[in-house]
Amino acid sequence: MASRVSTFLMFEGKAEEAMTFYVSLFKDASVTSIKRYGPGEPGTEGSVMMASFSLNGQRFMCIDSSVKHAFTFTPATxxxxxxxxxxxxxxxxxxxxxxxxxxxxxxxxxxxxxxxxxxxxxxxxxxxxxxxx
Missing domain, CATH: 3.30.720.110 (Signal recognition particle alu RNA binding heterodimer, srp9/1)
Structure with a gap:
């Protein structure tokens, strides 16, 4: 199997909301998997541990980071x-x-x-x- 390349988006509590919004914008789009944090796990219970979605055949991955970072998204990408x-x-x-x-x-x-x-x-x-x- 060949290596897979995906765009990876890290959110702080809005991953599922953003993913659902993005999927609603395109005809050929869907959430392909979602795993949530459970009780006692390092993230907020119910938030996105790892999810993937597809927009017009392009695969994306996203998470909700439980760690606050000094960075966010940039228009450079x-x-x-x-x-x-x-x-x-x-x-x-x-x-x-x-x-x-x-x-x-x-x-x-x-x-x-x-x-x-x-x-x-x-x-x-x-x-x-x-x-x-």
Whole structure:
């Protein structure tokens, strides 16, 4: 079996909420597994020990860290989505930007007919693009 590469997202108590939100944004998306902390385990009981989900065939993993860290997500790493229609980019951009921060506003750019770069309400950075092709 070949090695698997996945994007891994660490949250502090919002992993399941974020994962459920992300899965709701795309047609081909699902939660593929979830394991929660139980009584007496090192994380908050019921929070996500390890979960995986799929967005349009791309596998992601996420956890709720019980340890407070001095770091969080950064826009230097983002999830890039090639949208298939103007309706998709408009809808996904509107939902992801709610409670988040727009880094580059939705509009036309030399490299894309329509593009937006944002950090969502959880701090995860996204680039959505509708290319010229």
């Amino acid at each position: 983002s999830i890039f989505v090639d949208c298939e229609s103007e309706a998709e980019i408009d809808t996904v951009a509107a939902k992801l930007s709610e409670g988040g921060q727009v880094l580059m506003p939705l509009g036309e750019y030399p490299f894309a007919r329509k593009f937006i770069w944002l950090a969502d309400r959880y701090g995860v950075s996204w680039q959505l693009s509708l290319t010229n092709a």
